[in-house]
Amino acid sequence: MPKTDPIVGQYIYLTIDDIEYRVYYEEAGQGIPLLVGHTAGSDGRQYRHLLCDPEVTKHFRVIAFDLPYHGKSLPPHGVEWWTQEYNMTKSFMLDFPNTLARELELDRPVYLGSSMGGHLAVDLASKHPDNYRATIAVEGALRSAAEYVDVGMAGIRKEFDNPNVSRNSIGAAMMLNISPYTPEANAREIQWEYMCGGPGIFAGDLYYYYYDHNVSAEEARVIDTSKCMLYLLTGEYDPNTSPAETQQLADLVEGAKFWAMDKLGHFPVTEDYPKFREYLLPILQEIREKSQATAEPGLQTAASTH
Template identity: 45%
Template sequence: MPAPSRHGRHDAAVGRYVHLELAGDDYRVYYEEAGSGVGLLCQHTAGSDGRQWRHLLEDERITSRFRVIAYDLPWHGRSLPPAGRAWWAEQYTLTRDFLTRVPTQLAAVLGLDAPVFIGSSVGGMLALDLARYHPDDFRAVIACEGALFLGAEGATSTEEFTMDADADAPAPEQADLGHDPALHAAQMMSWMGATAPEAYRQETRLHYAQGAPGVFPGDIHYFSHDHDLRGQAHLIDTARCPVYMLTGDYDYVTVPYSEATAQQIQGVRYQRMAGMGHFPMSEDPDAFASYLLPVLDEILGEGPAA
Protein backbone atom coordinates (compact mmCIF):
# COMPACT_ATOMS: atom_id res chain seq x y z
CA MET A 1 0.00 0.00 0.00
CA PRO A 2 1.23 3.51 -0.71
CA ALA A 3 2.14 5.61 2.32
CA PRO A 4 -0.61 8.01 3.45
CA SER A 5 -0.27 11.57 2.21
CA ARG A 6 1.44 14.00 4.57
CA HIS A 7 0.36 17.01 2.53
CA GLY A 8 -0.13 20.03 4.79
CA ARG A 9 1.19 18.32 7.91
CA HIS A 10 3.87 20.04 9.97
CA ASP A 11 6.76 18.17 11.49
CA ALA A 12 7.16 18.40 15.25
CA ALA A 13 10.54 20.16 15.05
CA VAL A 14 10.66 23.94 15.32
CA GLY A 15 13.74 25.92 14.27
CA ARG A 16 15.12 29.04 15.92
CA TYR A 17 18.26 31.15 16.08
CA VAL A 18 20.06 32.04 19.29
CA HIS A 19 23.09 34.28 19.78
CA LEU A 20 26.02 32.74 21.64
CA GLU A 21 29.11 34.58 22.79
CA LEU A 22 31.96 32.18 22.18
CA ALA A 23 35.57 33.18 22.83
CA GLY A 24 34.55 36.83 22.74
CA ASP A 25 32.69 36.74 19.42
CA ASP A 26 28.97 36.82 18.66
CA TYR A 27 27.63 33.80 16.78
CA ARG A 28 24.12 33.37 15.38
CA VAL A 29 23.48 29.67 15.94
CA TYR A 30 20.60 27.74 14.43
CA TYR A 31 18.93 24.86 16.20
CA GLU A 32 15.80 22.75 15.89
CA GLU A 33 13.96 21.25 18.81
CA ALA A 34 11.05 19.01 19.62
CA GLY A 35 9.68 17.34 22.72
CA SER A 36 9.89 18.03 26.43
CA GLY A 37 11.71 16.62 29.41
CA VAL A 38 15.42 16.05 29.89
CA GLY A 39 17.56 17.97 27.40
CA LEU A 40 19.19 15.91 24.64
CA LEU A 41 21.79 17.90 22.72
CA CYS A 42 22.70 16.43 19.32
CA GLN A 43 26.03 17.21 17.60
CA HIS A 44 26.44 16.44 13.89
CA THR A 45 29.50 15.01 12.13
CA ALA A 46 32.36 16.98 10.59
CA GLY A 47 31.34 19.14 7.62
CA SER A 48 27.62 18.41 7.94
CA ASP A 49 24.81 19.98 10.01
CA GLY A 50 21.97 19.25 12.41
CA ARG A 51 19.69 17.82 9.71
CA GLN A 52 21.42 14.50 10.38
CA TRP A 53 19.31 14.24 13.55
CA ARG A 54 15.91 15.04 12.00
CA HIS A 55 14.59 11.54 12.66
CA LEU A 56 15.17 11.80 16.42
CA LEU A 57 13.21 15.05 16.41
CA GLU A 58 10.16 13.20 15.05
CA ASP A 59 10.42 10.05 17.18
CA GLU A 60 7.71 10.27 19.86
CA ARG A 61 9.37 7.45 21.80
CA ILE A 62 12.14 9.98 22.44
CA THR A 63 10.40 13.36 22.34
CA SER A 64 7.80 12.22 24.88
CA ARG A 65 10.63 12.15 27.45
CA PHE A 66 13.37 14.37 26.05
CA ARG A 67 13.68 17.92 24.78
CA VAL A 68 15.69 17.06 21.68
CA ILE A 69 17.88 19.88 20.34
CA ALA A 70 19.89 19.47 17.13
CA TYR A 71 22.14 22.43 16.39
CA ASP A 72 24.38 23.55 13.55
CA LEU A 73 27.90 24.49 14.58
CA PRO A 74 29.00 27.97 13.49
CA TRP A 75 30.00 27.89 9.80
CA HIS A 76 27.72 24.87 9.29
CA GLY A 77 24.20 24.64 7.93
CA ARG A 78 22.25 27.76 8.87
CA SER A 79 24.65 28.92 11.58
CA LEU A 80 26.90 31.80 10.61
CA PRO A 81 30.58 32.65 11.11
CA PRO A 82 31.30 35.25 13.80
CA ALA A 83 29.77 38.68 13.49
CA GLY A 84 32.08 41.69 13.64
CA ARG A 85 35.17 39.87 12.40
CA ALA A 86 36.68 39.40 8.93
CA TRP A 87 36.17 35.62 9.02
CA TRP A 88 36.51 35.39 5.22
CA ALA A 89 40.16 36.45 5.54
CA GLU A 90 40.92 33.62 7.97
CA GLN A 91 41.36 29.87 7.67
CA TYR A 92 38.59 28.11 9.56
CA THR A 93 40.06 25.79 12.19
CA LEU A 94 37.99 23.98 14.81
CA THR A 95 39.65 23.65 18.23
CA ARG A 96 38.66 21.67 21.29
CA ASP A 97 38.31 24.82 23.37
CA PHE A 98 35.84 26.36 20.92
CA LEU A 99 33.94 23.15 20.27
CA THR A 100 33.35 22.34 23.94
CA ARG A 101 31.99 25.85 24.48
CA VAL A 102 29.14 25.33 22.02
CA PRO A 103 27.08 22.66 23.86
CA THR A 104 27.95 23.99 27.31
CA GLN A 105 26.90 27.54 26.42
CA LEU A 106 23.87 26.35 24.46
CA ALA A 107 22.71 24.32 27.45
CA ALA A 108 23.12 27.39 29.66
CA VAL A 109 21.19 29.84 27.48
CA LEU A 110 18.38 27.33 26.81
CA GLY A 111 18.03 26.55 30.50
CA LEU A 112 18.89 22.86 30.24
CA ASP A 113 19.58 21.21 33.59
CA ALA A 114 22.23 18.51 33.20
CA PRO A 115 21.28 17.48 29.65
CA VAL A 116 22.35 14.34 27.84
CA PHE A 117 24.83 14.87 25.00
CA ILE A 118 24.99 12.70 21.89
CA GLY A 119 27.28 13.12 18.91
CA SER A 120 28.73 11.14 16.04
CA SER A 121 32.27 11.20 14.61
CA VAL A 122 33.52 14.67 15.61
CA GLY A 123 30.51 14.66 17.93
CA GLY A 124 31.53 11.27 19.30
CA MET A 125 35.02 12.58 20.06
CA LEU A 126 33.44 15.65 21.65
CA ALA A 127 31.27 13.45 23.87
CA LEU A 128 34.40 11.92 25.39
CA ASP A 129 36.04 15.34 25.80
CA LEU A 130 32.93 16.56 27.61
CA ALA A 131 33.00 13.54 29.90
CA ARG A 132 36.67 14.25 30.60
CA TYR A 133 36.59 18.03 31.05
CA HIS A 134 32.93 18.85 31.87
CA PRO A 135 31.62 15.79 33.73
CA ASP A 136 29.30 17.75 36.02
CA ASP A 137 27.58 19.63 33.20
CA PHE A 138 25.97 16.56 31.60
CA ARG A 139 23.73 13.78 32.88
CA ALA A 140 25.43 11.37 30.45
CA VAL A 141 27.20 11.38 27.10
CA ILE A 142 26.66 9.06 24.13
CA ALA A 143 29.62 8.79 21.78
CA CYS A 144 28.74 7.41 18.35
CA GLU A 145 31.78 6.50 16.24
CA GLY A 146 33.99 7.92 18.99
CA ALA A 147 37.45 7.16 20.36
CA LEU A 148 40.09 8.53 22.70
CA PHE A 149 42.09 9.33 19.58
CA LEU A 150 41.57 8.74 15.88
CA GLY A 151 44.80 8.92 13.95
CA ALA A 152 46.34 7.03 11.07
CA GLU A 153 44.19 5.00 8.69
CA GLY A 154 45.06 1.36 8.26
CA ALA A 155 44.14 -0.31 11.56
CA THR A 156 41.86 -3.17 10.59
CA SER A 157 41.51 -5.01 13.87
CA THR A 158 41.80 -4.39 17.58
CA GLU A 159 44.95 -6.50 17.68
CA GLU A 160 46.69 -4.28 15.11
CA PHE A 161 45.76 -1.07 16.88
CA THR A 162 47.74 0.54 19.70
CA MET A 163 47.27 4.01 21.13
CA ASP A 164 50.96 4.84 21.30
CA ALA A 165 52.12 8.41 21.91
CA ASP A 166 53.74 8.63 18.47
CA ALA A 167 50.59 7.96 16.44
CA ASP A 168 50.31 11.50 15.07
CA ALA A 169 49.36 10.80 11.47
CA PRO A 170 46.38 12.65 10.00
CA ALA A 171 42.89 11.36 10.61
CA PRO A 172 41.52 8.82 8.10
CA GLU A 173 39.04 11.23 6.53
CA GLN A 174 41.72 13.87 5.95
CA ALA A 175 42.44 12.89 2.34
CA ASP A 176 43.29 15.61 -0.17
CA LEU A 177 40.04 15.85 -2.09
CA GLY A 178 40.61 19.40 -3.26
CA HIS A 179 38.23 20.50 -0.49
CA ASP A 180 35.37 20.08 -2.96
CA PRO A 181 32.24 19.34 -0.88
CA ALA A 182 30.56 17.42 -3.71
CA LEU A 183 33.60 15.19 -4.23
CA HIS A 184 33.98 14.66 -0.53
CA ALA A 185 30.27 13.85 -0.19
CA ALA A 186 30.60 11.13 -2.81
CA GLN A 187 33.46 9.56 -0.87
CA MET A 188 31.34 9.46 2.29
CA MET A 189 29.06 6.89 0.61
CA SER A 190 31.72 4.27 1.34
CA TRP A 191 31.50 5.05 5.07
CA MET A 192 27.83 4.07 5.29
CA GLY A 193 26.32 0.65 5.89
CA ALA A 194 25.74 -1.23 2.65
CA THR A 195 22.28 -2.36 3.78
CA ALA A 196 21.10 1.11 4.89
CA PRO A 197 18.07 2.43 2.95
CA GLU A 198 19.35 4.06 -0.24
CA ALA A 199 17.19 7.15 0.21
CA TYR A 200 18.79 7.84 3.60
CA ARG A 201 22.28 7.15 2.27
CA GLN A 202 21.72 9.68 -0.50
CA GLU A 203 20.27 12.22 1.92
CA THR A 204 23.36 11.91 4.12
CA ARG A 205 25.52 12.48 1.04
CA LEU A 206 23.45 15.54 0.14
CA HIS A 207 24.12 17.14 3.53
CA TYR A 208 27.84 16.90 2.87
CA ALA A 209 27.56 18.20 -0.68
CA GLN A 210 25.97 21.38 0.66
CA GLY A 211 28.80 22.15 3.08
CA ALA A 212 30.97 25.23 2.64
CA PRO A 213 34.46 24.71 1.16
CA GLY A 214 37.14 24.52 3.84
CA VAL A 215 34.75 23.65 6.67
CA PHE A 216 35.34 19.90 6.67
CA PRO A 217 39.16 20.18 6.76
CA GLY A 218 38.79 22.77 9.51
CA ASP A 219 36.65 20.37 11.53
CA ILE A 220 39.13 17.56 11.08
CA HIS A 221 41.79 19.67 12.77
CA TYR A 222 39.92 19.12 16.02
CA PHE A 223 40.12 15.36 16.18
CA SER A 224 43.41 14.94 14.35
CA HIS A 225 45.21 17.43 16.64
CA ASP A 226 43.25 18.77 19.61
CA HIS A 227 41.25 15.68 20.51
CA ASP A 228 43.77 13.36 22.11
CA LEU A 229 42.79 11.56 25.30
CA ARG A 230 45.45 8.86 25.07
CA GLY A 231 46.70 8.10 28.57
CA GLN A 232 43.70 9.88 30.12
CA ALA A 233 41.03 7.17 30.06
CA HIS A 234 41.41 6.72 33.82
CA LEU A 235 40.47 10.39 34.27
CA ILE A 236 37.04 9.85 32.70
CA ASP A 237 34.82 9.20 35.72
CA THR A 238 31.74 7.33 34.53
CA ALA A 239 30.27 7.54 38.03
CA ARG A 240 30.08 11.33 37.63
CA CYS A 241 29.16 11.30 33.95
CA PRO A 242 28.04 7.96 32.49
CA VAL A 243 29.59 7.22 29.10
CA TYR A 244 27.91 5.17 26.37
CA MET A 245 29.58 4.26 23.10
CA LEU A 246 27.78 3.06 19.96
CA THR A 247 29.86 2.23 16.89
CA GLY A 248 28.66 0.87 13.57
CA ASP A 249 30.45 -2.33 12.63
CA TYR A 250 30.55 -1.21 8.98
CA ASP A 251 32.62 1.81 10.04
CA TYR A 252 35.72 -0.20 9.29
CA VAL A 253 38.28 2.45 10.26
CA THR A 254 36.71 3.58 13.52
CA VAL A 255 35.76 0.20 15.00
CA PRO A 256 39.22 -0.81 16.29
CA TYR A 257 39.78 2.64 17.79
CA SER A 258 36.38 2.57 19.49
CA GLU A 259 36.91 -0.91 20.86
CA ALA A 260 40.35 -0.03 22.20
CA THR A 261 38.81 3.03 23.85
CA ALA A 262 36.02 1.00 25.46
CA GLN A 263 38.61 -1.35 26.93
CA GLN A 264 40.33 1.56 28.66
CA ILE A 265 37.43 3.56 30.14
CA GLN A 266 36.25 1.91 33.34
CA GLY A 267 32.47 1.62 33.51
CA VAL A 268 31.78 2.54 29.88
CA ARG A 269 28.84 0.88 28.12
CA TYR A 270 29.94 -0.06 24.60
CA GLN A 271 28.01 -1.72 21.79
CA ARG A 272 28.68 -2.36 18.12
CA MET A 273 25.74 -1.68 15.83
CA ALA A 274 25.25 -4.40 13.24
CA GLY A 275 25.37 -3.30 9.62
CA MET A 276 25.71 0.38 10.43
CA GLY A 277 28.33 2.86 9.31
CA HIS A 278 29.76 6.24 10.29
CA PHE A 279 26.45 8.18 10.22
CA PRO A 280 23.99 5.91 12.05
CA MET A 281 21.40 8.57 12.92
CA SER A 282 20.93 9.63 9.29
CA GLU A 283 21.89 6.61 7.18
CA ASP A 284 19.64 4.13 8.99
CA PRO A 285 17.58 5.92 11.66
CA ASP A 286 15.21 3.02 12.38
CA ALA A 287 18.01 0.58 13.07
CA PHE A 288 19.84 3.22 15.09
CA ALA A 289 16.80 3.76 17.29
CA SER A 290 16.85 0.09 18.26
CA TYR A 291 20.26 0.69 19.87
CA LEU A 292 19.66 4.19 21.18
CA LEU A 293 16.31 3.68 22.92
CA PRO A 294 17.60 1.17 25.52
CA VAL A 295 20.46 3.55 26.30
CA LEU A 296 18.06 6.44 26.86
CA ASP A 297 15.89 4.17 29.02
CA GLU A 298 18.88 3.42 31.21
CA ILE A 299 19.89 7.06 31.49
CA LEU A 300 16.38 7.87 32.74
CA GLY A 301 16.48 4.90 35.12
CA GLU A 302 13.76 3.08 33.25
CA GLY A 303 15.64 -0.13 32.61
CA PRO A 304 19.06 -1.57 31.76
CA ALA A 305 20.66 -0.92 28.39
CA ALA A 306 20.62 -3.95 26.08
Protein backbone atom coordinates in the same frame (compact mmCIF):
# COMPACT_ATOMS: atom_id res chain seq x y z
CA MET B 1 -4.67 19.51 7.77
CA PRO B 2 -1.19 19.60 6.22
CA LYS B 3 1.43 17.07 7.18
CA THR B 4 4.08 18.67 9.39
CA ASP B 5 7.00 17.68 11.59
CA PRO B 6 6.87 18.42 15.35
CA ILE B 7 10.08 20.46 15.08
CA VAL B 8 10.58 24.12 15.98
CA GLY B 9 13.65 26.02 14.79
CA GLN B 10 15.09 29.33 15.93
CA TYR B 11 18.29 31.32 16.40
CA ILE B 12 20.20 32.09 19.56
CA TYR B 13 23.19 34.37 20.06
CA LEU B 14 26.18 32.79 21.83
CA THR B 15 29.41 34.57 22.77
CA ILE B 16 32.52 32.36 22.78
CA ASP B 17 36.04 33.80 23.07
CA ASP B 18 34.61 37.33 22.76
CA ILE B 19 32.98 36.56 19.40
CA GLU B 20 29.21 36.59 19.04
CA TYR B 21 27.75 33.78 16.95
CA ARG B 22 24.22 33.61 15.58
CA VAL B 23 23.43 29.92 15.98
CA TYR B 24 20.55 27.96 14.56
CA TYR B 25 19.00 25.04 16.40
CA GLU B 26 15.90 22.87 16.13
CA GLU B 27 14.09 21.15 18.95
CA ALA B 28 11.22 18.83 19.69
CA GLY B 29 9.83 17.17 22.78
CA GLN B 30 9.93 17.84 26.49
CA GLY B 31 11.63 16.44 29.55
CA ILE B 32 15.32 15.70 30.03
CA PRO B 33 17.35 17.93 27.70
CA LEU B 34 19.24 16.02 25.01
CA LEU B 35 21.79 17.98 22.97
CA VAL B 36 22.77 16.29 19.70
CA GLY B 37 25.95 17.18 17.80
CA HIS B 38 26.51 16.58 14.09
CA THR B 39 29.43 15.13 12.16
CA ALA B 40 32.29 17.12 10.61
CA GLY B 41 31.21 19.24 7.66
CA SER B 42 27.49 18.57 8.08
CA ASP B 43 24.70 20.00 10.27
CA GLY B 44 21.75 19.21 12.51
CA ARG B 45 19.57 17.92 9.67
CA GLN B 46 21.18 14.55 10.38
CA TYR B 47 18.89 14.24 13.40
CA ARG B 48 15.54 14.87 11.73
CA HIS B 49 14.35 11.31 12.35
CA LEU B 50 15.34 11.46 16.00
CA LEU B 51 13.50 14.76 16.43
CA CYS B 52 10.37 13.14 15.00
CA ASP B 53 10.50 9.99 17.15
CA PRO B 54 7.66 10.19 19.71
CA GLU B 55 9.24 7.45 21.82
CA VAL B 56 12.15 9.81 22.38
CA THR B 57 10.44 13.19 22.49
CA LYS B 58 7.80 12.21 25.05
CA HIS B 59 10.56 12.08 27.66
CA PHE B 60 13.40 14.15 26.15
CA ARG B 61 13.70 17.69 24.88
CA VAL B 62 15.89 17.03 21.84
CA ILE B 63 17.98 20.01 20.66
CA ALA B 64 19.89 19.67 17.37
CA PHE B 65 22.26 22.56 16.68
CA ASP B 66 24.26 23.73 13.70
CA LEU B 67 27.77 24.70 14.75
CA PRO B 68 28.93 28.11 13.46
CA TYR B 69 29.80 27.95 9.73
CA HIS B 70 27.54 24.89 9.39
CA GLY B 71 23.99 24.56 8.08
CA LYS B 72 21.95 27.66 8.92
CA SER B 73 24.55 29.03 11.36
CA LEU B 74 26.40 31.64 9.31
CA PRO B 75 29.98 32.76 9.95
CA PRO B 76 30.08 35.44 12.67
CA HIS B 77 29.13 38.96 11.58
CA GLY B 78 31.79 41.59 12.22
CA VAL B 79 34.70 39.16 11.87
CA GLU B 80 36.78 38.99 8.68
CA TRP B 81 36.47 35.22 8.64
CA TRP B 82 37.24 35.07 4.93
CA THR B 83 40.80 36.22 5.67
CA GLN B 84 41.40 33.47 8.23
CA GLU B 85 42.02 29.75 7.90
CA TYR B 86 39.17 27.87 9.52
CA ASN B 87 40.17 25.15 12.00
CA MET B 88 37.82 23.63 14.57
CA THR B 89 39.59 23.28 17.93
CA LYS B 90 38.96 21.15 20.97
CA SER B 91 38.60 24.28 23.08
CA PHE B 92 35.78 25.62 20.89
CA MET B 93 34.10 22.23 20.65
CA LEU B 94 33.98 22.04 24.45
CA ASP B 95 32.89 25.65 24.94
CA PHE B 96 30.04 25.47 22.43
CA PRO B 97 27.65 22.97 24.08
CA ASN B 98 28.54 24.31 27.51
CA THR B 99 27.59 27.83 26.43
CA LEU B 100 24.45 26.69 24.62
CA ALA B 101 23.30 24.68 27.65
CA ARG B 102 23.93 27.63 29.95
CA GLU B 103 22.06 30.12 27.76
CA LEU B 104 19.10 27.74 27.37
CA GLU B 105 19.20 27.12 31.15
CA LEU B 106 19.39 23.35 30.68
CA ASP B 107 19.74 21.24 33.82
CA ARG B 108 22.66 18.83 33.26
CA PRO B 109 21.64 17.76 29.76
CA VAL B 110 22.53 14.54 28.03
CA TYR B 111 24.87 15.00 25.09
CA LEU B 112 24.87 12.72 22.05
CA GLY B 113 27.25 13.27 19.14
CA SER B 114 28.33 11.41 16.04
CA SER B 115 31.82 11.17 14.48
CA MET B 116 33.40 14.54 15.37
CA GLY B 117 30.48 14.93 17.75
CA GLY B 118 31.14 11.43 19.08
CA HIS B 119 34.71 12.36 19.94
CA LEU B 120 33.29 15.40 21.74
CA ALA B 121 31.11 13.14 23.90
CA VAL B 122 34.31 11.58 25.22
CA ASP B 123 35.98 14.96 25.78
CA LEU B 124 32.92 16.32 27.63
CA ALA B 125 32.82 13.29 29.93
CA SER B 126 36.52 13.79 30.58
CA LYS B 127 36.67 17.57 31.03
CA HIS B 128 33.16 18.61 32.15
CA PRO B 129 31.50 15.66 33.94
CA ASP B 130 29.59 17.94 36.32
CA ASN B 131 27.78 19.62 33.42
CA TYR B 132 26.20 16.46 31.93
CA ARG B 133 24.29 13.55 33.39
CA ALA B 134 25.50 11.34 30.52
CA THR B 135 27.20 11.52 27.14
CA ILE B 136 26.67 9.17 24.20
CA ALA B 137 29.59 8.83 21.79
CA VAL B 138 28.49 7.56 18.38
CA GLU B 139 31.61 6.52 16.44
CA GLY B 140 33.88 7.85 19.20
CA ALA B 141 37.35 6.68 20.24
CA LEU B 142 40.53 7.74 22.01
CA ARG B 143 41.56 9.38 18.75
CA SER B 144 41.07 8.95 15.04
CA ALA B 145 43.13 6.52 13.03
CA ALA B 146 46.54 7.70 11.84
CA GLU B 147 45.58 7.69 8.15
CA TYR B 148 45.39 11.49 8.00
CA VAL B 149 47.32 12.27 11.15
CA ASP B 150 50.50 11.33 9.29
CA VAL B 151 49.82 13.56 6.25
CA GLY B 152 49.16 16.69 8.34
CA MET B 153 46.65 19.49 7.77
CA ALA B 154 48.42 20.49 4.55
CA GLY B 155 47.63 17.07 3.15
CA ILE B 156 44.06 17.20 4.39
CA ARG B 157 43.48 20.61 2.81
CA LYS B 158 45.07 19.47 -0.43
CA GLU B 159 42.53 16.63 -0.59
CA PHE B 160 39.41 18.35 0.70
CA ASP B 161 39.95 22.12 0.42
CA ASN B 162 41.24 23.35 -2.91
CA PRO B 163 39.64 24.82 -6.06
CA ASN B 164 39.83 21.47 -7.82
CA VAL B 165 37.70 19.72 -5.19
CA SER B 166 33.98 20.32 -5.64
CA ARG B 167 31.23 19.86 -3.07
CA ASN B 168 30.13 16.92 -5.18
CA SER B 169 33.51 15.24 -4.64
CA ILE B 170 33.26 15.57 -0.86
CA GLY B 171 29.74 14.19 -0.97
CA ALA B 172 30.93 11.26 -3.05
CA ALA B 173 33.80 10.61 -0.63
CA MET B 174 31.31 10.24 2.22
CA MET B 175 29.68 7.35 0.38
CA LEU B 176 32.78 5.31 1.21
CA ASN B 177 31.98 5.61 4.92
CA ILE B 178 28.43 4.29 4.70
CA SER B 179 27.39 0.72 5.45
CA PRO B 180 26.61 -1.38 2.35
CA TYR B 181 23.28 -2.20 3.99
CA THR B 182 22.16 1.45 3.97
CA PRO B 183 19.10 2.12 1.78
CA GLU B 184 20.22 4.21 -1.21
CA ALA B 185 17.80 7.04 -0.45
CA ASN B 186 19.39 7.47 2.98
CA ALA B 187 22.92 7.32 1.56
CA ARG B 188 22.00 9.99 -0.99
CA GLU B 189 20.62 12.18 1.78
CA ILE B 190 23.97 12.01 3.60
CA GLN B 191 25.75 12.82 0.34
CA TRP B 192 23.46 15.81 -0.23
CA GLU B 193 24.12 17.25 3.21
CA TYR B 194 27.86 17.12 2.58
CA MET B 195 27.50 18.76 -0.83
CA CYS B 196 25.88 21.73 0.96
CA GLY B 197 28.89 22.48 3.17
CA GLY B 198 30.78 25.76 3.03
CA PRO B 199 34.25 25.90 1.41
CA GLY B 200 36.98 24.70 3.73
CA ILE B 201 34.66 23.78 6.58
CA PHE B 202 34.89 20.01 6.32
CA ALA B 203 38.69 20.17 6.10
CA GLY B 204 38.84 22.58 9.04
CA ASP B 205 36.63 20.33 11.16
CA LEU B 206 39.12 17.55 10.62
CA TYR B 207 41.65 19.53 12.66
CA TYR B 208 39.66 18.62 15.76
CA TYR B 209 38.73 15.17 14.49
CA TYR B 210 42.29 14.05 13.70
CA TYR B 211 44.50 16.22 15.90
CA ASP B 212 42.96 18.13 18.80
CA HIS B 213 40.92 15.17 19.99
CA ASN B 214 43.56 12.87 21.45
CA VAL B 215 42.64 11.20 24.74
CA SER B 216 45.50 9.45 26.51
CA ALA B 217 45.05 6.18 28.35
CA GLU B 218 45.65 8.03 31.61
CA GLU B 219 42.91 10.57 30.82
CA ALA B 220 40.48 7.81 29.87
CA ARG B 221 41.08 5.89 33.09
CA VAL B 222 40.04 8.85 35.26
CA ILE B 223 36.73 9.51 33.48
CA ASP B 224 34.19 9.25 36.29
CA THR B 225 31.07 7.49 35.03
CA SER B 226 29.43 7.95 38.44
CA LYS B 227 29.29 11.66 37.63
CA CYS B 228 28.75 11.50 33.88
CA MET B 229 27.90 8.13 32.38
CA LEU B 230 29.65 7.40 29.07
CA TYR B 231 27.86 5.27 26.49
CA LEU B 232 29.61 4.18 23.30
CA LEU B 233 28.01 3.10 20.01
CA THR B 234 30.02 2.27 16.88
CA GLY B 235 28.88 0.91 13.55
CA GLU B 236 30.18 -2.44 12.37
CA TYR B 237 31.04 -0.97 8.94
CA ASP B 238 32.68 2.29 10.03
CA PRO B 239 36.08 2.55 8.27
CA ASN B 240 37.08 5.63 10.30
CA THR B 241 36.43 4.38 13.82
CA SER B 242 36.21 0.62 14.05
CA PRO B 243 34.41 -1.20 16.87
CA ALA B 244 37.84 -2.46 17.97
CA GLU B 245 39.06 1.11 18.41
CA THR B 246 36.02 2.06 20.45
CA GLN B 247 36.50 -1.10 22.51
CA GLN B 248 39.98 0.14 23.43
CA LEU B 249 38.39 3.24 24.94
CA ALA B 250 35.65 1.27 26.68
CA ASP B 251 38.21 -1.01 28.28
CA LEU B 252 39.95 1.99 29.86
CA VAL B 253 36.87 3.75 31.26
CA GLU B 254 35.49 1.98 34.30
CA GLY B 255 31.71 1.72 34.08
CA ALA B 256 31.42 2.75 30.43
CA LYS B 257 29.07 0.74 28.23
CA PHE B 258 29.77 -0.12 24.59
CA TRP B 259 27.76 -1.70 21.80
CA ALA B 260 28.93 -2.45 18.25
CA MET B 261 25.99 -1.71 15.95
CA ASP B 262 25.24 -4.46 13.46
CA LYS B 263 25.17 -3.49 9.77
CA LEU B 264 25.65 0.26 10.44
CA GLY B 265 28.48 2.53 9.31
CA HIS B 266 29.90 5.98 10.09
CA PHE B 267 26.54 7.83 9.90
CA PRO B 268 24.19 5.44 11.73
CA VAL B 269 21.61 8.05 12.77
CA THR B 270 20.90 8.84 9.12
CA GLU B 271 21.86 5.55 7.47
CA ASP B 272 19.11 3.57 9.16
CA TYR B 273 17.38 5.35 12.03
CA PRO B 274 14.99 2.46 12.87
CA LYS B 275 18.04 0.23 13.33
CA PHE B 276 19.97 2.87 15.27
CA ARG B 277 17.10 3.48 17.70
CA GLU B 278 17.19 -0.20 18.72
CA TYR B 279 20.49 0.67 20.43
CA LEU B 280 19.56 4.19 21.50
CA LEU B 281 16.21 3.64 23.22
CA PRO B 282 17.53 1.30 25.97
CA ILE B 283 20.25 3.86 26.74
CA LEU B 284 17.73 6.67 27.04
CA GLN B 285 15.53 4.48 29.22
CA GLU B 286 18.47 3.83 31.55
CA ILE B 287 19.22 7.55 31.72
CA ARG B 288 15.58 8.26 32.60
CA GLU B 289 15.58 5.65 35.35
CA LYS B 290 18.80 7.00 36.85
CA SER B 291 17.47 10.55 36.68
CA GLN B 292 14.28 9.56 38.46
CA ALA B 293 16.17 7.61 41.09
CA THR B 294 18.32 10.63 41.96
CA ALA B 295 15.49 13.18 41.86
CA GLU B 296 13.89 14.57 44.98
CA PRO B 297 11.05 12.33 46.24
CA GLY B 298 8.33 14.69 45.12
CA LEU B 299 9.86 15.17 41.68
CA GLN B 300 10.41 11.42 41.32
CA THR B 301 6.74 10.73 41.96
CA ALA B 302 5.69 13.38 39.47
CA ALA B 303 8.10 12.12 36.84
CA SER B 304 6.89 8.56 37.16
CA THR B 305 3.34 9.60 36.24
CA HIS B 306 4.31 10.82 32.76
